[in-house]
Amino acid sequence: MTTVLDPTGELSPQTRQRVPRPQSLNGLTVGLLDISKPRGDVFLNRVEEKLIGLGAKVNRYRKPTFAKPAPVDLRHEIASQCDAVIEALAD
Amino acid sequence: MTESSPGATAAPPLPDGLVVVVKRDCPTCVLVASVLSDLAHRSNATVITQDDPSFPTSADWVVHDAELELSWHHDIETVPTLLKVTNGQPTERIVGWNRGEWETFTGLDNLGLDLPDWRPGCGSLSVDPTISDQLAVKFSGSVMKSRRVEIAALEDVSESMYDRGWSDGMPLVPPTEARVMRMLAGTTRSPDDLVALVPPDLVECTVEKVAVNAVMAGCRPDYLPVVIAALEAACTDEFNMHGLLATTMPVGPIIIVNGPIRQRIGMNSGINVLGQGNRANSTIGRAVQLVIRNVGGGRPGGVDRATHGSPAKYGLCFPEDEEGSPWDSLAESRGFTNGESTVTLFPGESPRIIVDQISRSPESLTRHLALALRSNISPKLAMMFDSILVLSPEHMARYRDAGWDRQRFDQEIGEMLNLPGDELVRGAGGIEEGLPEMFAGNPVPKFRPGGLLVVHAGGGAGLFSSIIAGWVNGNTGTDPVTREIKP
Numbered sequence: 001m002t003t004v005l006d007p008t009g010e011l012s013p014q015t016r017q018r019v020p021r022p023q024s025l026n027g028l029t030v031g032l033l034d035i036s037k038p039r040g041d042v043f044l045n046r047v048e049e050k051l052i053g054l055g056a057k058v059n060r061y062r063k064p065t066f067a068k069p070a071p072v073d074l075r076h077e078i079a080s081q082c083d084a085v086i087e088a089l090a091d
Numbered sequence: 092m093t094e095s096s097p098g099a100t101a102a103p104p105l106p107d108g109l110v111v112v113v114k115r116d117c118p119t120c121v122l123v124a125s126v127l128s129d130l131a132h133r134s135n136a137t138v139i140t141q142d143d144p145s146f147p148t149s150a151d152w153v154v155h156d157a158e159l160e161l162s163w164h165h166d167i168e169t170v171p172t173l174l175k176v177t178n179g180q181p182t183e184r185i186v187g188w189n190r191g192e193w194e195t196f197t198g199l200d201n202l203g204l205d206l207p208d209w210r211p212g213c214g215s216l217s218v219d220p221t222i223s224d225q226l227a228v229k230f231s232g233s234v235m236k237s238r239r240v241e242i243a244a245l246e247d248v249s250e251s252m253y254d255r256g257w258s259d260g261m262p263l264v265p266p267t268e269a270r271v272m273r274m275l276a277g278t279t280r281s282p283d284d285l286v287a288l289v290p291p292d293l294v295e296c297t298v299e300k301v302a303v304n305a306v307m308a309g310c311r312p313d314y315l316p317v318v319i320a321a322l323e324a325a326c327t328d329e330f331n332m333h334g335l336l337a338t339t340m341p342v343g344p345i346i347i348v349n350g351p352i353r354q355r356i357g358m359n360s361g362i363n364v365l366g367q368g369n370r371a372n373s374t375i376g377r378a379v380q381l382v383i384r385n386v387g388g389g390r391p392g393g394v395d396r397a398t399h400g401s402p403a404k405y406g407l408c409f410p411e412d413e414e415g416s417p418w419d420s421l422a423e424s425r426g427f428t429n430g431e432s433t434v435t436l437f438p439g440e441s442p443r444i445i446v447d448q449i450s451r452s453p454e455s456l457t458r459h460l461a462l463a464l465r466s467n468i469s470p471k472l473a474m475m476f477d478s479i480l481v482l483s484p485e486h487m488a489r490y491r492d493a494g495w496d497r498q499r500f501d502q503e504i505g506e507m508l509n510l511p512g513d514e515l516v517r518g519a520g521g522i523e524e525g526l527p528e529m530f531a532g533n534p535v536p537k538f539r540p541g542g543l544l545v546v547h548a549g550g551g552a553g554l555f556s557s558i559i560a561g562w563v564n565g566n567t568g569t570d571p572v573t574r575e576i577k578p
Contacts, residue, residue, distance in 0.1 A: 001241055001242065001243055001244050002241075002242045002248050002265060002267065003239050003240065003241050003242070003267065003268065004239075004240050004242060004248075004252070004265050004266045004267055005235060005237035005238070005239065005240070005266045005267075005268060005271050005299075005303045006237045006238035006239075006240050006303070007237075007257050007266060007300065007303045007304050007307055007381070007385040007386070008257070008385045008386060008388075009289070009292060009294035009295075009296070009300070009385070009386045009387065009388060010237070010238055011292060011294060011388070036567075064566075065334075065566065065567040065568075066567070067331060067334035067338070067563055067567050067568045067569075068331055068333060068334050069291075069333055
């Protein structure tokens, strides 16, 4: 038998329950996160129109750069202000 | 190691008085068997036998060091070793058989009169290379915290590591406790010291975890400080390893080593410098990438979204040929002294060649290099991407002969890389990709200030240089980072 040392981070992620899927977007606040890729705004503008048409309220957010993860504060802001979020990857 | 290791088992006391450590599998020990019982009877000596418990005889003055714990803790390297012990600790020792020495040491005369005057000893079982690692693990008190993974005797160790997803695709060296312990001897840092928060999972990575991955990558212990420094540099905000990993571009952390450590660990800055064949060049970058894979959780298809990737992503690491260069080194140009060993991390793709076998003037060669660099990433894009230029010795000779220093070169090539904006904007040349229209009508520098990193390396023959292009620079991407390598 050979014994080796585990090279991994040995994480055991917590399982968290997802928020239940909303039956309707009517009256809900939906966050739109622009990751700052060129023309992401074109896509999100159209999505915003559609969502408002479905009766949703829309909050717009923007990452400082697509090349880095969203700052913790921004993630917290979205989580506390929105019922749902759409993140756009666009070029 | 025994004293400094917090989990070390305490050294068991030896019997006071004269002690002789022996083994039967040693002709000198067998030769002096009669002297051993003579010492026991005349001087109450104790004989500690390493292998056969009835050697030299079965008696109450013979102690069997079955686990080799006494031998290991008291640093017995040769048998026979004759010791004087006070309060359980040896105060003096001699090794091998030498009648005169033994008589002086013991204060007894006429020892082994029928024996030859002198015979060298043999190696102690406790330093036998086939078991010394296990003894060190057993008695030094391992402070390693990583989970122990047992691989069954009928399992293939190599296959089992592949199955666990630890490999970058190439074979791994099994990270046994003994190997990791040897690796840890390569640094003065404690195994539980935090090195970095490794992306993408932002996991706290200790020196020990770096060592485990460095073993797997094939590193020698003396490379470990380089791996640690490179990982620290990679996990800074400026270097943005998360973005580099996640990008669809084919880039990885390229490591350039400067300073005295290059020679100390035997790196290759000459023939085939960017290729295979040198252990340090080949394994240091790989170790960093294995840490990002295994500790950080960054894997192709997961957070690593590279469209093509590149061979550089296995881990490309190379030293600068400072001795052969008339210029200050890359690290010196970035504010370090030539006595300091450093790593400079650059977010780069695989190298490609620029051939120029005709230019004899520095102006011609520079113009040609500039033309090649212009196509980095895209001939229609500028300023957003840095680059490394690896000048070969034969190309560097043009600058040496002409008396150009690094500043002169940077200035001249900078001017040649001031590109007409009209040729770069979207639509120019019938190509839709390009810079926004606002750049039309003005010169645009291909590289931002400091965005071209020039190093000298390669074999003595070949009128070529090599180019390593980078990904997005600055706040939106990565800035190259230079860091001192500390022991």
